[in-house]
Amino acid sequence: MEIGGAALCAAWAPDGERFAVGLASKDTAVCHYEPQVTAWVASKVGKSKAAITALAWHQSSQYLATGSTDRHLRVYDVTVTEEGHGPGFNALQVTEDASAWVNAIAFSRSNVLAFACQDATVRFKSLAGGPDAAVEVVRWKSLPFLDLAFVGRNEAPTASPLMKLGDSEALPRTSEHTNTITGCRALSDGRFSTSSLDGTVLVWELSA
Structure with a gap:
């Protein structure tokens, strides 16, 4: 094109x-x-x-x-x-x-x-x-979000902020990115993934 x-x-x-x-x-x-x-x-x-x-x-x-x-x-x-x-x-x-x-x-x-x-x-x-x-x-009281997805059975919104995900206790955490989070995607099993400029992709599971 x-x-x-x-x-x-x-x-x-x-x-x-x-x-x-x-x-x-x-x-x-x-x-x-x-x-x-x-x-x-x-x-x-x-x-x-x-x-x-x-x-x-x-x-x-x-x-x-x-x-x-x-x-x-x-x-x-x-x-x-x-x-x-x-x-x-x-x-x-x-x-x-x-x-x-x-x-x-x-x-x-x-x-x-x-x-x-x-x-x-x-x-x-x-x-x-x-x-x-x-x-x-x-x-949001911090830097803006760069991506957005609805995840989980109840379609809770999740987003990727211009910050380390672990900086906020209000967000689910299993580990931390160390640079800007550039994307998030809903997965078919109710989990979601985030990608970052730190070169990593993390998979998250929402707590009940």
Whole structure:
């Protein structure tokens, strides 16, 4: 895929049929494979005023959330059919003022949308309440989070802060990273993993 700026983030759709790329050129590309031309084809989605720094797919693979340094989170309809793009493709479904640039986004299975911002907040919006539902803001007293995931049977949110995980007694700990935590991923067995600039990947288990 030829692009006019740096790719800052990328994410596969849960169904494995498409992937999205967030670009420094303010664009988001949703890519699908075209067997007739044996190539991946990109479709532009959304409109942002600044670089795209975070992406997350809804578990249905029909909606894509984008976060930007323009301090906004947006959710777009990216539904496709056997004939091509659905009738609502590229329609803006949700937009939220994040008050700072968006570092990470996650959808829960129960349709809660969470996004972590550079002002050290994590914001939660229940999509069951519609696009105008209120946003709950949780403020962190340290450095901002860089990644976000819902984990465990009850889908408790966990995040990767720009700090050593062991610095906070409020977070589960089995060991410590010694440098910035850059990512966290939910695992299928209810545990989650974190990766760090210290060159390690740790696997965590939530206490009962």
